[in-house]
Amino acid sequence: MRHIISLLMENEAGALSRVSGLFSARGYNIESLSVAPTEDPSLSRMTIVTSGSDDVIEQIIKQLNKLIEVIKVIDLNDGEHIEREMMLVKVKAGEAEREEAKRMADIFRGRIIDVSDQSYTIELTGTVAKLDAFLAAIDRSWILETVRTGASGIGRGARMLRI
Amino acid sequence: MELTGAEIVLRCLQEEGVEHVFGYPGGAVLFIYDEFFKQDKVKHILTRHEQGAVHAADGYSRSTRKVGVALVTSGPGATNAVTGIATAYMDSIPMVIISGQVPTPAIGLDAFQEVDTVGITRPCVKHNFLVKDVKDIASTMKKAFYLASSGRPGPVLVDIPKDITQHKAEFVYPESVSLRSYNPVTKGHPGQIRRALQLILEAKRPMVYTGGGVTLSNAAGELSEFVRMMNFPCTNTLMGLGGYPATDRQFLGMLGMHGTYEANMAMQECDVLIAVGARFDDRVIGNPEHFFNAARKIIHIDIDPSSISKRVRVDVPIVGNVQDVLQEMLKALSSSRERVDAAALESWWKQIEEWRSRDCLKYDRQSKLIKPQMVVEKLYEVTGGDAFVTSDVGQHQMWAAQFYKFDKPRRWINSGGLGTMGFGLPAAMGVQVANPGAKVACITGEGSIQMCIQELSTCKQYHLPVKIIALNNRYLGMVRQWQEFFHGNRYSESYMDALPDFVKLAEAYGHIGMRIEKPEDVEGALKEAFALKDRLVFMDFVTDQAENVFPMVPGGKGLSEMILV
Numbered sequence: 001m002r003h004i005i006s007l008l009m010e011n012e013a014g015a016l017s018r019v020s021g022l023f024s025a026r027g028y029n030i031e032s033l034s035v036a037p038t039e040d041p042s043l044s045r046m047t048i049v050t051s052g053s054d055d056v057i058e059q060i061i062k063q064l065n066k067l068i069e070v071i072k073v074i075d076l077n078d079g080e081h082i083e084r085e086m087m088l089v090k091v092k093a094g095e096a097e098r099e100e101a102k103r104m105a106d107i108f109r110g111r112i113i114d115v116s117d118q119s120y121t122i123e124l125t126g127t128v129a130k131l132d133a134f135l136a137a138i139d140r141s142w143i144l145e146t147v148r149t150g151a152s153g154i155g156r157g158a159r160m161l162r163i
Numbered sequence: 164m165e166l167t168g169a170e171i172v173l174r175c176l177q178e179e180g181v182e183h184v185f186g187y188p189g190g191a192v193l194f195i196y197d198e199f200f201k202q203d204k205v206k207h208i209l210t211r212h213e214q215g216a217v218h219a220a221d222g223y224s225r226s227t228r229k230v231g232v233a234l235v236t237s238g239p240g241a242t243n244a245v246t247g248i249a250t251a252y253m254d255s256i257p258m259v260i261i262s263g264q265v266p267t268p269a270i271g272l273d274a275f276q277e278v279d280t281v282g283i284t285r286p287c288v289k290h291n292f293l294v295k296d297v298k299d300i301a302s303t304m305k306k307a308f309y310l311a312s313s314g315r316p317g318p319v320l321v322d323i324p325k326d327i328t329q330h331k332a333e334f335v336y337p338e339s340v341s342l343r344s345y346n347p348v349t350k351g352h353p354g355q356i357r358r359a360l361q362l363i364l365e366a367k368r369p370m371v372y373t374g375g376g377v378t379l380s381n382a383a384g385e386l387s388e389f390v391r392m393m394n395f396p397c398t399n400t401l402m403g404l405g406g407y408p409a410t411d412r413q414f415l416g417m418l419g420m421h422g423t424y425e426a427n428m429a430m431q432e433c434d435v436l437i438a439v440g441a442r443f444d445d446r447v448i449g450n451p452e453h454f455f456n457a458a459r460k461i462i463h464i465d466i467d468p469s470s471i472s473k474r475v476r477v478d479v480p481i482v483g484n485v486q487d488v489l490q491e492m493l494k495a496l497s498s499s500r501e502r503v504d505a506a507a508l509e510s511w512w513k514q515i516e517e518w519r520s521r522d523c524l525k526y527d528r529q530s531k532l533i534k535p536q537m538v539v540e541k542l543y544e545v546t547g548g549d550a551f552v553t554s555d556v557g558q559h560q561m562w563a564a565q566f567y568k569f570d571k572p573r574r575w576i577n578s579g580g581l582g583t584m585g586f587g588l589p590a591a592m593g594v595q596v597a598n599p600g601a602k603v604a605c606i607t608g609e610g611s612i613q614m615c616i617q618e619l620s621t622c623k624q625y626h627l628p629v630k631i632i633a634l635n636n637r638y639l640g641m642v643r644q645w646q647e648f649f650h651g652n653r654y655s656e657s658y659m660d661a662l663p664d665f666v667k668l669a670e671a672y673g674h675i676g677m678r679i680e681k682p683e684d685v686e687g688a689l690k691e692a693f694a695l696k697d698r699l700v701f702m703d704f705v706t707d708q709a710e711n712v713f714p715m716v717p718g719g720k721g722l723s724e725m726i727l728v
Contacts, residue, residue: 010344014281014285014293017282017285018285021286055472055476058472059473062469065468066467066468066469068310068344069344071343071344163343
């Protein structure tokens with residue numbers, strides 16, 4: 001099953017490689033991994049989307065907790081949570097495609113953030129499934145380039161990951 | 164007053180009470196070595212290879228509870244150390260390894276003797292550091308010693324670029340260290356302990372299974388008290404030997420792939436299993452599915468949560484320091500009015516004695532050839548069971564584990580997890596440095612000993628009178644055994660051809676060599692060797708080539724599916 005694991009760790013050189021090294025050494029899946037400093041610059045927050053049986057997920061969380069620089073780990077799937085990913089898509093926008101591309105961006109509540117005479121760059125935010133749906137909905141041959149951030153997640157309401 | 168980074172390194176070692184450092188100099192650590200030259204509080208033992216230095220620091224630590232310290236240079240110094248570091252990591256041995264690194268401005272430029280030491284060692288250390296500022300040396304060293312020795316112990320590496328050892332800073336050694344991201348537990352959860360005691364008191368066929376965690380947390384006393392109080396049977400893993408006295412009636416011997424019949428059967432048939440500081444690894448329980456064919460409740464005490472429910476699901480996990488948890492359990496048990504079902508326990512013991520009468524460790528005592536088992540038994544007699552015994556890896560290691568009865572912890576020193584050939588001799592050096600005057604035996608084979616044989620030279624330099632017991636069967640015996648059992652007797656590359664004359668080799672290094680070819684000479688040779696208290700003696704025992712280690716649980720089989728003699 002797919003799980004979103006969120007963790008706080010010391011914002012130190014090499015910390016990311018300890019996490020990614022752990023996943024490769026123990027053969028765990030990484031679907032996506034995103035990381036950036038938090039409002040406290042000494043901390044990094046990482047979101048890892050992974051999949052595995054309950055036993056595997058339990059081991060992943062235990063092994064992550066064992067890393068010296070990791071402060072706190074939660075499995076967002078243990079409760080209500082929100083997940084978002086951001087994608088930039090450059091699509092063809094010549095005479096033939098221009099209108100339709102704009103309409104598709106609107107339907108998916110995307111924003112066109114760069115325009116040239118041959119292309120649009122659309123910014124889309126949503127769940128991983130929504131971004132996948134957008135890519136499926138537009139003509140494949142129109143897609144010039146995509147870049148995705150990987151999912152980030154946060155617990156709903158009072159559910160928080162902080163130290 | 165400002166000190167150089169190199170001076171600070173030495174001062175940190177002194178502050179930590181380090182008496183011995185095992186190492187090998189090189190370009191990147193020259194300033195540190197210069198400081199060794201200028202002081203005499205911390206003694207440096209110069210090995211002949213970095214692998215030897217790390218194993219020696221490891222043996223030093225295993226035999227004393229102290230943190231072992233090794234010092235190596237950058238590049239090949241660090242890569243040579245990796246096998247030793249991985250060995251210590253797999254067995255959770257507290258060590259600090261200091262490695263030199265090329266100067267900070269040269270990092271990443273493929274400089275001479277540059278290697279990404281922090282990257283290479285990352286998967287086989289508890290933690291590692293690259294020190295980028297001379298001001299950070301003291302706090303990093305403090306953290307390194309703290310991390311190495313607390314929680315589940317392990318090796319910690321500190322990589323120090325050469326320029327950092329030249330820069331200057333004020334030296335202040337931190338009194339204490341606290342890391343917000345690292346808070347190892349000690350006490351077990353009281354509710355879990357209560358649940359465990361309930362199961363223990365209801366047990367009809369209990370079994371106590373203990374591992375290296377008992378030694379690491381210095382809980383052998385508490386374990387013996389618990390086992391005796393309850394009159395339960397007890398088995399040790401390879402790493403756990405000495406955790407419970409091997410000569411005691413309640414001890415069933417080692418369990419696992421080459422464990423005793425009674426230990427493995429009791430493990431399989433028990434109804435309540437109390438696992439203490441052990442991790443159910445593949446060499447211990449064999450096929451996990453087969454293990455679960457039998458219904459039993461499992462209590463698992465371990466300091467590392469990730470060791471719990473990793474290979475087998477357990478019913479009552481207790482995360483905590485083994486010693487603390489056992490103390491809490493003993494306290495509760497001695498005040499409890501409930502007692503175990505004595506009749507059930509008696510019939511369980513009857514069953515165990517029946518298994519024990521199978522005499523699974525028997526071998527041909529009338530043989531005209533030297534039986535390796537007999538050498539170990541004689542070693543036990545000659546040393547009065549009081550030696551520190553290190554080993555390498557293979558058949559001889561299993562015979563040592565089966566036939567030397569370890570009554571005390573920290574006497575049996577071997578590479579259990581990684582299975583590192585070449586470990587025995589350098590580890591024995593470390594043990595001897597830490598325990599001058601003690602009897603130290605290295606049980607090895609003619610294959611393993613050649614993997615770190617250069618350390619004979621170190622033994623000469625520092626007058627380390629280790630006794631080497633080479634069980635020489637002219638084969639990589641364990642490989643040969645597997646080839647005999649599972650590969651149709653095709654002994655592919657397992658014959659050790661062109662062996663050196665070990666007697667002459669020992670003599671060339673300035674030691675005493677003996678070659679023993681007849682069973683009747685074994686005891687005399689051992690007595691003679693141990694009488695030479697201040698000399699290293701290399702005993703080359705020419706043993707039966709065809710001898711195999713029994714019992715054996717073949718790979719992928721269950722514990723009760725042993726091959727017996």
